Amino acid sequence: MSHSTLKALKQKNVLPEVIASSLELNGNAQKELFEYARIMRKKHFIDDKVEVRSVIEVSNICSQNCKYCNMGNKRNIENYMLSRSSIINLIEHIYSKKRRFILLQSGENAEQSFIETVSRAIHDIKKKYEDIIIILCLGSLSREQYLQLKKAGADKYILKFETSNSKLFEQIKPNDSFNRRMQCLEDLFYVGFEVGSGNIIGLPGQTNEDIVNDLVLVRKYNLSMNSATVFIPAENSEFKDKPCGDINKTLNAMALMRIMNPHRLMPTTSSLEKIAKDGQLMGLQAGANTVTVHDGTPQEIKPLFPIYSTSRVVPAKEHFMNIVEKANMRIS
Secondary structure, rough: OHHHHHHHHHHOOHHHHHHHHHHHHOOHHHHHHHHHHHHHHHHOOOOEEEEEEEEEEEOOOOOOOOOOOOOOOOOOOOOOOHHHHHHHHHHHHHHHOOOOEEEEEOOOOOOOOHHHHHHHHHHHHHHOOOOOEEEEOOOOOOOOHHHHHHOOOEEEEOOEEEEEEEEHHHHHOOOHHHHHHHHHHHHHHHHOOOOEEEEEEOOOOOOOOHHHHHHHHHHHHOOOOOEEOOOOOOOOOOOOOOOOOHHHHHHHHHHHHHOOOOOOOOEEEHHHHHHHOHHHHHHHHHHOOOOEOOOOOOOHHHOOOOOOOOOOOOOOOHHHHHHHHOOOOEEE
């Protein structure tokens, strides 16, 4: 079965049954899958460069109450929101370290005052540093707010759909709807963002068929970035007692994303490192070509942004330099 599955992939056969079989590959067959993913990456990224993003977690205020997350409107956590001047100062500090890709991340907060703060910071920093690329991950907003952020100078936006199963989506995100999430993706394209999206592997209630449909949906959209993240049961979430997602299935999904969408950027996330030692190196070996360095958020507020774990892995520059070298790649 593994030989016929790999042969089908190499013949560009990505029918649902081939995707389903590929998700289960292990051992030597999995190694061959990863090797083919790297070949496909090399065809579109011939210099083997890894894009390095510095992240600033600008606020932990969140209107959602996702069952898999430590943050949200019902969590007992001290809220914070960085000021415009703080955001600018942090970006300038990162810029001085020769970083050019800046990811501004927050909880989902559609308050206009927050959008104004972020927009003004982006506008000011882009006027001063034209070579900075601003990537946003702020959640579901209105089309008008997306347009405001785009006009301010933001370049890219990441909005994961988490799961393509609408019923499962609304179970794990009770304050949201799948249709609204899809509309937000459409709005992001409409206002001109380069868009990233993806799923979570191992969500409670998720089936293999769901993951296959996720990968089909990822391919449907004209994304510039895609990602697969392994589920981790956050300690203070409703899913705290659920098992972690399967790292091998997650890595296989990443390899499939690379094979099905070879021209896109794809991160190797810190959640992989949380699940397994050298997890992020495995992500690069499975076809990823983006890493995020947690060198932007002030040290004193990092514990207030615990997303998937209160003991979250926040890899430093040295870690990424090491895994990029081991993967025979180069920092961009």
